[in-house]
Amino acid sequence: MNKAQLIQAVADKRGDSLTPAEAVETVLDVMVRAVVAGDRLSVTGFGSFTPENRPARRARNPMTSEAMTVAASRVVKFRAGARFKDLVSGRAHMPESGNCIQKAPKTPRP
Template sequence: MNKRELVDALSERMSSNKKEAAEFVDAFLEVIQTSVAKGDKVAITGFGSFEKADRPARTARNPATGKTIQVPATSVPKFKAGADFKNLVAGKK
């Protein structure tokens, strides 16, 4: 499912127009992204949590040439699924 399909599904489920559903999706994602970028954890009970994870600098290998390269430290978003979400995907619910 891509963003357009998500907007369509939400507009049908909420009996609203697609413009309102698109604005909701955009606002929802923006709040999560800015919060995580600031270092806050966003937890949605039953669904999961989003947080910022720091990756340390490391040495890696270029698979094409075999040369070692230095990869700088970076921050990445991390998602951990909640119990209800895991159970739904596993077919236990």
């Protein structure tokens, strides 16, 4: 699921008349349902959520040093987008207003 599909899913679920709280809750609900269903959710500039299966494995209890088996599990992984990483690390400057996730417009070459 990409950003456009996420927008369409929210619009299909709730229509156009949403309060801000309903809008946020609906977006989060659609995101969680997509990842639980096994879909990769990708929002350009923000990041992607991917479900992943982890196999069973052997581990060591740090308290007792005793070997133990960790059961197989299913987890969600988040990978931040390039713009998000740049803003957090300081490689890009946070804009005073507007959408901080969108890339700055390219300046035309002379």
